[in-house]
Amino acid sequence: MRFAQLWRGLRVARPPLPPEFSRPGHGEFEDVAEHYDRLMSTVPYRRWVDYVEALLRRHQRQPRRVLDLACGTGRVGAELIGRGYEAVGLDLSEPMVRYCSSQYPPLPSAVMDARSLALAPESVDLVVSLYDSLNYILEPEGLLGCFQGTYVGLADNGILIFDLNTELALRAGLFTQNNLRSREPLKYSWKSYWYPDRRLCRIDMWFCWEGPGGPKEFEEVHYERAYPNAQVEQMLATAGFSEFSTYNGYTFDRPTSESDRVFYVALT
Numbered sequence: 001m002r003f004a005q006l007w008r009g010l011r012v013a014r015p016p017l018p019p020e021f022s023r024p025g026h027g028e029f030e031d032v033a034e035h036y037d038r039l040m041s042t043v044p045y046r047r048w049v050d051y052v053e054a055l056l057r058r059h060q061r062q063p064r065r066v067l068d069l070a071c072g073t074g075r076v077g078a079e080l081i082g083r084g085y086e087a088v089g090l091d092l093s094e095p096m097v098r099y100c101s102s103q104y105p106p107l108p109s110a111v112m113d114a115r116s117l118a119l120a121p122e123s124v125d126l127v128v129s130l131y132d133s134l135n136y137i138l139e140p141e142g143l144l145g146c147f148q149g150t151y152v153g154l155a156d157n158g159i160l161i162f163d164l165n166t167e168l169a170l171r172a173g174l175f176t177q178n179n180l181r182s183r184e185p186l187k188y189s190w191k192s193y194w195y196p197d198r199r200l201c202r203i204d205m206w207f208c209w210e211g212p213g214g215p216k217e218f219e220e221v222h223y224e225r226a227y228p229n230a231q232v233e234q235m236l237a238t239a240g241f242s243e244f245s246t247y248n249g250y251t252f253d254r255p256t257s258e259s260d261r262v263f264y265v266a267l268t
Ligand SMILES: C[S@@+](CC[C@H](N)C(=O)[O-])C[C@H]1O[C@@H](n2cnc3c(N)ncnc32)[C@H](O)[C@@H]1O
Pocket: 023, 028, 029, 069, 070, 071, 072, 073, 074, 075, 076, 090, 091, 092, 093, 096, 112, 113, 114, 115, 129, 130, 131, 132, 133, 134, 136, 137
């Protein structure tokens, strides 16, 4: 084991929070972008999209035009295009968005901040945002702005589907993990810290690419915010959504205190 890896494993003290959380600026989804799809190679995106389609059937929506919001490298949007939808992706990270065109099928995409969306009114039927992307919005006013912009962009009979990590997940150190014993060319060691007073989880991420051109080390610091269910529903109502439902991740069951991921469905 390299010294740097060992040191990562030993570090336990909680680092201080930076004074401000204005975005962008924590180096999130920059260096990691070129490795993201490899890192997510075991993520069952196809099954996630099956679940999204099951939610659409349950809520009797048949969208054609889809926005994959905070699309990252575009895996969800590309899967939707493959199933016959007209999808586009938006994400804050230019390095992530760059990979949308290499998906199969490619996902048309652009850089945009979800907190201040500029969507043409009634231009999409479904907005989908998966993999706790909206937890990355750290200020409640930013999440409200996201819902308001989404509402404007959705047509009549539109639907918003997104998932959030719960406080339980962020408190329990979901992100503290490493693959240092694997044979993967991209090694990582992550440590997460929970700040209850700010409802924030800070994740210190260390990576080392040991494939061609390596070794190359890099670090990113990510933050996610935990939003109580009541606050999310209040914001959805303020944004104009008339009806919303919550589900324990990938089921049709109600979320419980044990839920680590909650899906939200909001209707226009
Ligand atoms: C965990 S990744 C998930 C990406 C993608 N949804 C997926 O399922 O693979 C979170 C994504 O949220 C994006 N993101 C974070 N804050 C954002 C914001 N304010 N506006 C748009 N995208 C944002 C990041 O750039 C990143 O691509």
